[in-house]
Structures are given as C-alpha cells and as structure tokens.
Amino acid sequence: MFDLGGLDVAYGSHRAVRDVSMAIHEREVTALIGPSGCGKSTVLRCLNRTNDLVVGARVTGKVSYRGHDLYGPEVDPIEVRRRIGMVFQRPNPFPKSIYDNIAYGPRVNAAGGAKLSKSELDDRVEEALKSAALWDEVKGKLKSSGLALSGGQQQRLCIARAIAVRPDVVLMDEPCSALDPVATGKIEDLMTQLRDEFTIVIVTHNMQQAARVSDRTAFFTAEVDEAGERYGHLVEYDGTEKIFNRPADQRTEDYISGRFG
Numbered sequence: 001m002f003d004l005g006g007l008d009v010a011y012g013s014h015r016a017v018r019d020v021s022m023a024i025h026e027r028e029v030t031a032l033i034g035p036s037g038c039g040k041s042t043v044l045r046c047l048n049r050t051n052d053l054v055v056g057a058r059v060t061g062k063v064s065y066r067g068h069d070l071y072g073p074e075v076d077p078i079e080v081r082r083r084i085g086m087v088f089q090r091p092n093p094f095p096k097s098i099y100d101n102i103a104y105g106p107r108v109n110a111a112g113g114a115k116l117s118k119s120e121l122d123d124r125v126e127e128a129l130k131s132a133a134l135w136d137e138v139k140g141k142l143k144s145s146g147l148a149l150s151g152g153q154q155q156r157l158c159i160a161r162a163i164a165v166r167p168d169v170v171l172m173d174e175p176c177s178a179l180d181p182v183a184t185g186k187i188e189d190l191m192t193q194l195r196d197e198f199t200i201v202i203v204t205h206n207m208q209q210a211a212r213v214s215d216r217t218a219f220f221t222a223e224v225d226e227a228g229e230r231y232g233h234l235v236e237y238d239g240t241e242k243i244f245n246r247p248a249d250q251r252t253e254d255y256i257s258g259r260f261g
Contacts (some may be wrong), residue, residue, distance in 0.1 A: 001026040001169070001199055002047060006248040009042050017042050017232040020061075022218055026048040029191055029200045031210035031240065034220035034255065039232020040203045041173050043220070046070075047201060048084035048171060049077045082109050085162035085173050089174040091154030093146030093161075098170035101146045101157055102128050105165040110151065124164055129195070131159035133190050152183025156190065163198065172202040176209065188213050207256060210240065219252045 003025035009017040017039035024030050024047075032040040042051070049070060051057040063070045070080060082105075094101050102125040106116055116124065125142070129135040134156045138149070146157050155175060162170055172191070176184040191200055191213045204210050210217055218237040222230050236249045247253045 001066060003062065003064045004043075004046075007035045007043065007046065007059070007061040007063060009039070009046060009051065010060075011054065014229060015231050020232075020234045021232060024199070024201060025216065026158060026199050027195060028215040029195050029213050030031065031214035031217045032201065032203045032220065033205070033207065033210050033217060034235075036205075037230060037232070038220040038222040040220050042232060043172050043234075044173055044203050045086075047169070048086055049080050052077055053185065057196070069218065075106075078109070082165050083167050084169040084171060085165065085167040087155070087158050087162050087170065087172045087175050090178045091151055091158050093149070093154050093157050095145070095147060096127075097143050098146050098149070098157065099125055099142040102164045105161060109165055115247060128160040128164035129157075131163055132156045133186065133193070134160055136253060141179050150183070152179050152186055155179060155183070155187060159187075159190065163194070167198065169199045169201065173204065174203055176204070176206065184209070199248045207244075209246050214240045216240055217242060219247070219249075219255060221251055243257075 006023045007017065007020040008015055020043055032044060033042055045051045045058055046063055051059055059071060071076065071137070094104060096104070103121050106121060106124045126135060131140060134153060137153060146154065149157060159170070176187050179187065188209060191202070194200060202214070216238065217240045219235045221235050222234050223233050224230050235251050236243070236247065243252060244256060247256065
C-alpha cells in the first residue's frame with residue numbers, strides 16, 4: 001500500500017530522518033518502535049503529509065501510496081488526509097457534542113464532495129461509534145460534550161472521528177500513552193478489530209503492545225553524524241514475530257531486551 005524509498009526528512013538545515021526504505025502492507029497493523037528521537041513519528045507524519053504543517057519541514061525521497069507519489073505536484077494534501085486519517089498521542093476531542101465530533105468530518109469532507117442528508121449523517125455517526133466500540137456507552141448522550149467522556153472514551157471518540165470519513169488508512173501516534181491499562185486494552189482490542197477494515201500504522205514505545213497487536217514491526221534508532229547531529233535511522237523491518245524472537249541486528253535485540261533505549 002505504501003512504499004518508502006530513500007526517505008529523508010529535514011527541519012530547516014537539520015536532517016531528522018535519513019534513508020528510510022520500507023513497504024507497508026494493506027489490512028495489517030504495522031508498528032514503528034524505537035527510542036525517543038529516532039524519527040518514528042516523523043516517518044508516520046510523512047504518510048499523510050502532516051509534516052506539511054510544520055514550518056521548514058522538507059520531505060525528499062520516495063513516498064508512494066497505491067502506486068501514486070504522495071508528494072507529487074498534482075496531489076491535494078487535504079484529500080490525502082481524508083484517505084489517511086490520524087489519531088494523536090493525547091485524546092483531543094473537539095469542544096463539541098459527541099455527535100458533532102463524529103459528524104464534523106463527513107459534513108465538510110465527504111468523499112467526492114457529496115453532502116450527506118440528516119439520516120445519512122445519523123447512520124454515519126452510529127457506524128463510526130460502533131466501529132470504535134463506543135456506541136453502547138454513548139448512544140443515549142450524543143448531545144453531551146465529548147470532553148465529558150473519560151480519557152479512554154475520548155481516544156475511542158477520536159478514532160471514531162477519524163474513521164467517520166471512511167479512510168483507507170488510520171495512523172496512530174502513541175494512542176495509548178496517556179491511558180490506564182484498562183483503557184489501553186480496549187484500544188488494543190479495537191486495533192485488532194479495525195484491521196479487517198483499515199490499514200493501521202502505529203508508533204509505540206510499548207514493546208508488549210507492538211508484539212500483541214502488530215503484524216509487522218519496524219525498529220528505528222538514533223545515530224549521530226560526523227557533525228554531531230542526531231538523526232533517525234531504520235535498523236530493520238520484518239514480521240513482528242521475527243523482530244521480537246529472531247532479530248537480524250544486535251541493536252534490535254538490545255532494545256527489545258531492555259539493554260539500551
């Protein structure tokens with residue numbers, strides 16, 4: 001689905017990520033792991049052009065999606081973000097009702113620009129909340145503020161908001177880092193279920209989480225160049241079972257076993 005080749009990302013004069021090449025497969029969960037500052041989130045943001053929103057960011061190399069150059073001059077970044085949704089580290093519901101949190105995307109960004117009727121919008125909201133395993137908990141209070149939900153419910157609301165526009169891909173940047181173990185378990189179960197409908201790419205520092213939910217895992221580390229500049233580097237990428245049990249690189253083994261990072 002995604003094909004990255006020789007990907008470099010710079011912020012101003014600093015090259016934050018260098019020479020990343022990997023293929024991300026459809027209807028799988030792919031985990032990006034590694035120590036802080038190794039470029040995981042930077043690479044994730046390249047997949048839906050969120051880096052475009054960072055002043056001074058520059059992406060070079062190959063980033064293709066279904067065979068199309070995501071950074072080609074004819075590509076509309078807004079359409080990219082409709083097809084490739086993002087869920088961030090901390091839950092960030094809009095200061096709106098539960099219903100309006102979900103309905104916002106389909107209202108303003110429906111596929112093909114088609115306006116949805118009220119009944120279609122109602123169906124879309126219910127569909128998204130059911131897909132996010134939240135419908136039974138909120139169906140009687142759709143007019144209540146999304147900010148009144150618990151942290152775990154807010155994150156599932158944000159996932160529902162992302163999938164309400166029916167994307168192909170859902171990117172998740174540390175989606176459980178602010179949640180307790182019970183809420184984390186619900187999000188992990190949800191990722192496993194959503195894999196049947198969506199391609200999912202997650203960034204996580206939780207090794208057990210990556211091992212539990214992902215089909216493939218990419219291990220990144222941070223290196224220092226000759227000028228003393230720190231940059232992110234992809235060490236290896238393979239099936240999750242192999243990465244965790246038979247990694248090809250000693251650095252991966254050391255990180256997974258807790259000997260560094």
